[in-house]
Structures are given as C-alpha cells and as structure tokens.
Amino acid sequence: MNCPYCNFNFNKVLSSVSKKELQAEELIPVLCEHCADISLIEKGIIRKIDKMELEAIKESPIYKEFLEPIRKGILAYMTRKLQ
Numbered sequence: 483m484n485c486p487y488c489n490f491n492f493n494k495v496l497s498s499v500s501k502k503e504l505q506a507e508e509l510i511p512v513l514c515e516h517c518a519d520i521s522l523i524e525k526g527i528i529r530k531i532d533k534m535e536l537e538a539i540k541e542s543p544i545y546k547e548f549l550e551p552i553r554k555g556i557l558a559y560m561t562r563k564l565q
C-alpha cells in the first residue's frame with residue numbers, strides 16, 4: 483500500500499494493523515511520514531481524502547491529539563532537512 487500523494491510505501495507502518503481491521507467498513511485516517519499528507523483507508527483501499535472529510539477529521543479528537551502533533555513534527559523535520 484502506497485501513499486496516494488507521494489507514493490511512499492506504508493507496508494512497514496501498516497503491518498501493525500490487522501487485515502481484518504483494514505477491511506472494516508469504517509474509514510481509517512493515515513498520516514504519511516514522508517509528505518505529511520493525510521489519506522484514508524476505506525475497506526482496505528487507500529485513497530486521497532476529500533476536502534469535506536479533511537474538515538471532519540480536523541474536528542475530531544484523533545486529529546487534535548494524535549495526527550496534528552505528528553504532522554507538525556514531520557513538517558518541522560522536512561523544513562530542517564531543506565535548510
């Protein structure tokens with residue numbers, strides 16, 4: 483499974499999640515550690531997130547407590563690497 487934005491391979495990251503979980507009905511947000519973009523896994527298939535879904539996720543506790551701090555960390559790391 484690759485990032486739909488930058489093609490980074492997620493297999494290493496996703497090995498901790500069972501296939502059964504990945505194929506569940508619910509949407510699973512995935513934060514790419516390479517480009518810091520958020521994608522969604524829907525029934526085991528990864529795809530880009532649309533604007534409305536992104537707004538909804540940004541309102542959720544999982545984003546504020548988990549995704550946003552990590553995303554900021556990745557972006558800060560990327561900025562340092564570019565300097």
Ligand SMILES: [Zn+2]
Binds near residue numbers: 488
């Ligand atoms: Zn990516």
